[in-house]
Amino acid sequence: MVKTVIxxxxxxxxxxxxxxxxxxxxxEIALFKVTSGEVFALENRSPHPKGGVLSEGLVSGKYVYCPVYDWKISLENGMVQAPDEGQVQTFTVEKEGDIIFLII
Structure with missing residues:
Protein backbone atom coordinates (compact mmCIF):
# COMPACT_ATOMS: atom_id res chain seq x y z
CA MET A 1 0.00 0.00 0.00
CA VAL A 2 1.38 3.38 -1.04
CA LYS A 3 1.31 6.05 1.63
CA THR A 4 0.86 9.71 0.80
CA VAL A 5 2.58 12.44 2.81
CA ILE A 6 0.68 15.73 2.77
CA GLU A 28 -12.85 15.99 6.97
CA ILE A 29 -9.97 15.73 9.45
CA ALA A 30 -9.53 17.44 12.82
CA LEU A 31 -6.04 18.43 13.97
CA PHE A 32 -5.38 18.88 17.68
CA LYS A 33 -2.24 20.22 19.34
CA VAL A 34 -1.99 19.33 23.03
CA THR A 35 -0.04 21.24 25.68
CA SER A 36 2.99 18.93 25.33
CA GLY A 37 3.27 20.05 21.69
CA GLU A 38 2.16 16.74 20.19
CA VAL A 39 -0.24 16.98 17.27
CA PHE A 40 -2.98 14.42 16.59
CA ALA A 41 -5.32 13.92 13.64
CA LEU A 42 -8.77 12.30 13.78
CA GLU A 43 -11.76 11.93 11.55
CA ASN A 44 -13.72 15.13 12.19
CA ARG A 45 -16.99 13.42 13.14
CA SER A 46 -18.10 11.82 16.36
CA PRO A 47 -19.22 8.19 15.96
CA HIS A 48 -22.69 8.55 17.50
CA PRO A 49 -25.66 8.61 15.09
CA LYS A 50 -26.17 12.38 15.23
CA GLY A 51 -22.47 13.04 14.69
CA GLY A 52 -20.71 16.08 16.05
CA VAL A 53 -17.83 18.09 14.66
CA LEU A 54 -14.86 17.05 16.79
CA SER A 55 -12.73 20.07 15.86
CA GLU A 56 -15.30 22.13 17.82
CA GLY A 57 -14.91 19.94 20.92
CA LEU A 58 -13.19 20.68 24.21
CA VAL A 59 -9.63 19.28 24.48
CA SER A 60 -8.35 18.03 27.82
CA GLY A 61 -5.07 16.16 28.05
CA LYS A 62 -5.03 13.69 25.16
CA TYR A 63 -8.83 13.59 24.79
CA VAL A 64 -11.44 15.56 22.91
CA TYR A 65 -15.04 15.82 24.10
CA CYS A 66 -17.73 15.65 21.44
CA PRO A 67 -19.54 19.02 21.38
CA VAL A 68 -22.94 17.34 20.87
CA TYR A 69 -23.04 14.45 23.38
CA ASP A 70 -19.90 15.05 25.46
CA TRP A 71 -18.41 11.67 24.53
CA LYS A 72 -14.75 11.45 25.58
CA ILE A 73 -12.57 10.34 22.66
CA SER A 74 -8.86 9.48 22.79
CA LEU A 75 -6.68 11.57 20.48
CA GLU A 76 -4.12 8.74 20.45
CA ASN A 77 -6.29 5.88 19.16
CA GLY A 78 -9.76 7.34 18.44
CA MET A 79 -11.49 5.12 21.01
CA VAL A 80 -14.58 6.44 22.74
CA GLN A 81 -14.19 6.04 26.49
CA ALA A 82 -16.63 3.96 28.60
CA PRO A 83 -19.49 3.93 29.29
CA ASP A 84 -19.96 5.08 25.67
CA GLU A 85 -18.73 3.00 22.75
CA GLY A 86 -17.28 3.61 19.32
CA GLN A 87 -14.16 4.70 17.52
CA VAL A 88 -13.13 7.33 15.01
CA GLN A 89 -10.39 6.94 12.43
CA THR A 90 -6.98 8.32 13.36
CA PHE A 91 -4.24 9.49 11.02
CA THR A 92 -0.47 9.45 11.43
CA VAL A 93 1.10 12.88 11.95
CA GLU A 94 4.77 13.77 11.55
CA LYS A 95 6.57 17.05 12.16
CA GLU A 96 9.60 18.28 10.27
CA GLY A 97 10.72 21.68 11.45
CA ASP A 98 7.60 23.85 11.56
CA ILE A 99 5.63 21.76 9.04
CA ILE A 100 3.03 19.20 10.09
CA PHE A 101 2.51 16.33 7.68
CA LEU A 102 -0.39 13.91 7.52
CA ILE A 103 0.36 10.36 6.36
CA ILE A 104 -2.59 8.74 4.60
Missing part, protein backbone atom coordinates in the same frame (compact mmCIF):
# COMPACT_ATOMS: atom_id res chain seq x y z
CA UNK A 7 1.78 19.01 4.42
CA UNK A 8 -1.27 20.30 6.30
CA UNK A 9 -0.25 23.02 8.78
CA UNK A 10 2.48 25.07 10.39
CA UNK A 11 3.12 23.90 13.93
CA UNK A 12 3.80 27.46 15.11
CA UNK A 13 0.31 28.53 14.00
CA UNK A 14 -1.57 25.79 15.88
CA UNK A 15 -2.81 26.83 19.29
CA UNK A 16 -2.69 24.18 22.03
CA UNK A 17 -6.00 22.62 23.10
CA UNK A 18 -7.80 23.91 20.02
CA UNK A 19 -9.16 21.87 17.14
CA UNK A 20 -8.59 22.74 13.49
CA UNK A 21 -10.56 21.36 10.58
CA UNK A 22 -8.95 20.45 7.27
CA UNK A 23 -10.29 18.64 4.24
CA UNK A 24 -8.34 16.21 2.09
CA UNK A 25 -10.30 15.05 -0.92
CA UNK A 26 -13.71 14.25 0.63
CA UNK A 27 -12.37 13.50 4.12
Missing amino acids: PVANDSKLQAQTGYSIKIDQT
Whole structure:
Protein backbone atom coordinates (compact mmCIF):
# COMPACT_ATOMS: atom_id res chain seq x y z
CA MET A 1 0.00 0.00 0.00
CA VAL A 2 1.38 3.38 -1.04
CA LYS A 3 1.31 6.05 1.63
CA THR A 4 0.86 9.71 0.80
CA VAL A 5 2.58 12.44 2.81
CA ILE A 6 0.68 15.73 2.77
CA PRO A 7 1.78 19.01 4.42
CA VAL A 8 -1.27 20.30 6.30
CA ALA A 9 -0.25 23.02 8.78
CA ASN A 10 2.48 25.07 10.39
CA ASP A 11 3.12 23.90 13.93
CA SER A 12 3.80 27.46 15.11
CA LYS A 13 0.31 28.53 14.00
CA LEU A 14 -1.57 25.79 15.88
CA GLN A 15 -2.81 26.83 19.29
CA ALA A 16 -2.69 24.18 22.03
CA GLN A 17 -6.00 22.62 23.10
CA THR A 18 -7.80 23.91 20.02
CA GLY A 19 -9.16 21.87 17.14
CA TYR A 20 -8.59 22.74 13.49
CA SER A 21 -10.56 21.36 10.58
CA ILE A 22 -8.95 20.45 7.27
CA LYS A 23 -10.29 18.64 4.24
CA ILE A 24 -8.34 16.21 2.09
CA ASP A 25 -10.30 15.05 -0.92
CA GLN A 26 -13.71 14.25 0.63
CA THR A 27 -12.37 13.50 4.12
CA GLU A 28 -12.85 15.99 6.97
CA ILE A 29 -9.97 15.73 9.45
CA ALA A 30 -9.53 17.44 12.82
CA LEU A 31 -6.04 18.43 13.97
CA PHE A 32 -5.38 18.88 17.68
CA LYS A 33 -2.24 20.22 19.34
CA VAL A 34 -1.99 19.33 23.03
CA THR A 35 -0.04 21.24 25.68
CA SER A 36 2.99 18.93 25.33
CA GLY A 37 3.27 20.05 21.69
CA GLU A 38 2.16 16.74 20.19
CA VAL A 39 -0.24 16.98 17.27
CA PHE A 40 -2.98 14.42 16.59
CA ALA A 41 -5.32 13.92 13.64
CA LEU A 42 -8.77 12.30 13.78
CA GLU A 43 -11.76 11.93 11.55
CA ASN A 44 -13.72 15.13 12.19
CA ARG A 45 -16.99 13.42 13.14
CA SER A 46 -18.10 11.82 16.36
CA PRO A 47 -19.22 8.19 15.96
CA HIS A 48 -22.69 8.55 17.50
CA PRO A 49 -25.66 8.61 15.09
CA LYS A 50 -26.17 12.38 15.23
CA GLY A 51 -22.47 13.04 14.69
CA GLY A 52 -20.71 16.08 16.05
CA VAL A 53 -17.83 18.09 14.66
CA LEU A 54 -14.86 17.05 16.79
CA SER A 55 -12.73 20.07 15.86
CA GLU A 56 -15.30 22.13 17.82
CA GLY A 57 -14.91 19.94 20.92
CA LEU A 58 -13.19 20.68 24.21
CA VAL A 59 -9.63 19.28 24.48
CA SER A 60 -8.35 18.03 27.82
CA GLY A 61 -5.07 16.16 28.05
CA LYS A 62 -5.03 13.69 25.16
CA TYR A 63 -8.83 13.59 24.79
CA VAL A 64 -11.44 15.56 22.91
CA TYR A 65 -15.04 15.82 24.10
CA CYS A 66 -17.73 15.65 21.44
CA PRO A 67 -19.54 19.02 21.38
CA VAL A 68 -22.94 17.34 20.87
CA TYR A 69 -23.04 14.45 23.38
CA ASP A 70 -19.90 15.05 25.46
CA TRP A 71 -18.41 11.67 24.53
CA LYS A 72 -14.75 11.45 25.58
CA ILE A 73 -12.57 10.34 22.66
CA SER A 74 -8.86 9.48 22.79
CA LEU A 75 -6.68 11.57 20.48
CA GLU A 76 -4.12 8.74 20.45
CA ASN A 77 -6.29 5.88 19.16
CA GLY A 78 -9.76 7.34 18.44
CA MET A 79 -11.49 5.12 21.01
CA VAL A 80 -14.58 6.44 22.74
CA GLN A 81 -14.19 6.04 26.49
CA ALA A 82 -16.63 3.96 28.60
CA PRO A 83 -19.49 3.93 29.29
CA ASP A 84 -19.96 5.08 25.67
CA GLU A 85 -18.73 3.00 22.75
CA GLY A 86 -17.28 3.61 19.32
CA GLN A 87 -14.16 4.70 17.52
CA VAL A 88 -13.13 7.33 15.01
CA GLN A 89 -10.39 6.94 12.43
CA THR A 90 -6.98 8.32 13.36
CA PHE A 91 -4.24 9.49 11.02
CA THR A 92 -0.47 9.45 11.43
CA VAL A 93 1.10 12.88 11.95
CA GLU A 94 4.77 13.77 11.55
CA LYS A 95 6.57 17.05 12.16
CA GLU A 96 9.60 18.28 10.27
CA GLY A 97 10.72 21.68 11.45
CA ASP A 98 7.60 23.85 11.56
CA ILE A 99 5.63 21.76 9.04
CA ILE A 100 3.03 19.20 10.09
CA PHE A 101 2.51 16.33 7.68
CA LEU A 102 -0.39 13.91 7.52
CA ILE A 103 0.36 10.36 6.36
CA ILE A 104 -2.59 8.74 4.60
